[in-house]
Amino acid sequence: MALGLRPNIALLNDLNPHVINFYRWLKRGLALTLKMENRSDLYYAHRNKFNRLLDSGKRATSEAAQLFYYLNRTGYNGLCRFNRSGQFNVPFGRYKTINYREDFSSFKISFSRWNFTTVEFDRLPLEPNDFVYADPPYDVPFTQYSQGGFAWEDQVRAAEWLARHPGPVILSNQATRRIVGLYEGLGYSLKYFKAPRMISCTGDRTPAREVLATRNL
Secondary structure, eight states: OGGGOOOSSEEEEOSOHHHHHHHHHHHTTOBOOSOOOSOHHHHHHHHHHHHHHHHTTOTTSHHHHHHHHHHHHHBGGGOOOBOTTSOBOOOBOOOSOOOOOOBOHHHHHHTTTEEEEOSOGGGSOOOTTOOEEEOOOOSSSOOTTSTTOOOHHHHHHHHHHHHTOSSOEEEEEEOOHHHHHHHHHTTOEEEEEEEOOSOOSSOOOOOEEEEEEEEOO
8 A cells, every 4th residue: 555554444535436446345355257368359348348337337346346457457558547438448558468366355354444435535534633645646647547537726626625634644746846836835845756657658667756745744
């Protein structure tokens, strides 16, 4: 998990409902029954099946969780991208080999006291002393991580909302000029570092300059 933390009790939220559905099924003891191979024909067949499930209102099923895992592992550069209609549209990847995980049983124990939600961040029921780690999408042109995207206005709203939280806060992002200006203007303490790019829409793996913004630590 983020920052290497494994709390006994946690609330994890993401606007992408497919990520949350996968975690919820891990908590329930997800068992893989889906065929998983690194083949383009199978990939596009599974992608079509996944999108049909979304169209039919079955995005919260075990099958949808398995398909999402497969698509995320097999798709191009590990992208998670949806079009304006909410359809998963990442093309087939270019990996020579993929090691698909078959046993997720250990997560059932780890996640037993964790809750997973998919709501707007400012609707989360925070207590004054809660530690918050927020990792919004990078401030880059690609914003279609979820159907509604994550625009600059959302970056500002998230930073301002967290600045009002009285408890400890860590906020991470790519260190673009406007992100740095936003966080400095709200009184965050900033630290910079180079981070490897594990996912990229272009295939560029050049380390990115990131910023950790902290408050009340």
